[in-house]
Amino acid sequence: MLYDHHMGIRFKKNITFKTKKIMPANILIEKSAEHIIKSKYTVAFTGAGISVESGIPPFRGKHGLWNRYNPEVLDLSFYLENPVHCWRFIREIFYDFFTDATPNDAHLVLAKMEEKGLLQSVVTQNIDNLHQEAGSKTVHEFHGNSKRLKCLKCGKMFDVTDIDLKNIPPKCDEDGEILKPDFIFFGEGIPRKAYENSFADAENAEVCIIVGSTGEVTPASFVPRAAKQNGATIIEINPQESLFTNYITDVHLKGKASEILNQIGNHLF
Numbered sequence: 658m659l660y661d662h663h664m665g666i667r668f669k670k671n672i673t674f675k676t677k678k679i680m681p682a683n684i685l686i687e688k689s690a691e692h693i694i695k696s697k698y699t700v701a702f703t704g705a706g707i708s709v710e711s712g713i714p715p716f717r718g719k720h721g722l723w724n725r726y727n728p729e730v731l732d733l734s735f736y737l738e739n740p741v742h743c744w745r746f747i748r749e750i751f752y753d754f755f756t757d758a759t760p761n762d763a764h765l766v767l768a769k770m771e772e773k774g775l776l777q778s779v780v781t782q783n784i785d786n787l788h789q790e791a792g793s794k795t796v797h798e799f800h801g802n803s804k805r806l807k808c809l810k811c812g813k814m815f816d817v818t819d820i821d822l823k824n825i826p827p828k829c830d831e832d833g834e835i836l837k838p839d840f841i842f843f844g845e846g847i848p849r850k851a852y853e854n855s856f857a858d859a860e861n862a863e864v865c866i867i868v869g870s871t872g873e874v875t876p877a878s879f880v881p882r883a884a885k886q887n888g889a890t891i892i893e894i895n896p897q898e899s900l901f902t903n904y905i906t907d908v909h910l911k912g913k914a915s916e917i918l919n920q921i922g923n924h925l926f
């Protein structure tokens with residue numbers, strides 16, 4: 658099903674590969690800033706890489722979470738059968754280590770771009786709330802948010818700061834049901850509003866800035882592809898190549914999110 662969150666699906670190479678000119682990094686930065694200034698509608702698509710400099714590890718790669726943990730703990734059917742087992746890992750991965758993370762310059766530059774009318778929205782796969790904490794207003798949370806917990810029985814929402822996670826699994830104070838983090842597990846549907854708004858923005862985008870994503874997870878990775886198909890210029894910020902780089906990316910800015918966005922910011926404000 659298109660709406661469900663899946664990992665490990667590879668793109669087919671069905672978009673014409675354009676040979677990119679090799680240009681010095683500072684010229685690429687300047688050109689990217691020009692694209693952004695000219696664009697009437699710019700969207701950022703962000704992945705785990707944008708939060709690495711805030712101390713949150715990515716999912717894939719050498720130091721990735723999926724090298725240390727079994728992704729089955731975030732598989733919806735496995736979770737529903739084994740919530741207590743899964744919660745032990747969920748607490749460790751998402752709540753023990755990263756609750757004190759704060760936005761880095763990459764989040765802050767995107768927020769400033771929005772404030773100055775140079776960015777219309779952020780579509781994020783991240784569940785860490787750092788875009789909102791940086792001041793971004795229009796954020797489409799494609800995979801939900803770890804700061805909220807939800808009762809699957811009555812639908813009541815809880816702010817994680819009101820819950821004592823020393824006792825797991827956390828339970829609903831209305832009906833005693835186990836609470837689930839309000840982020841999207843594998844096999845779970847993408848929140849309809851975030852999905853629709855993200856693809857509507859992809860259609861409108863004249864420029865799409867991809868920051869720190871391998872592009873391995875669907876349907877999220879279809880968002881920048883949709884932007885490309887609708888004619889957007891794709892600027893990618895990533896120290897590595899991703900599944901986007903040789904397929905849809907027009908300008909690959911090789912480097913860390915905060916460094917590159919700070920340099921772009923110097924041309925914008």
Ligand code: APR
Pocket residue numbers: 664703704705706707709710715716717718721782783800868869870871872873874894895896897898899912913914915
């Ligand atoms: N700046 C920019 N990019 C970086 C940085 C950095 N400082 N550090 C790492 N990266 C890049 C990596 O090169 C990699 O391409 O960030 C990317 C992180 O990739 P993933 O861990 O796969 O993250 P993402 O693509 O966001 O994962 C998508 O997978 O498990 C699921 O639901 C989870 O939302 C997540 C989804």
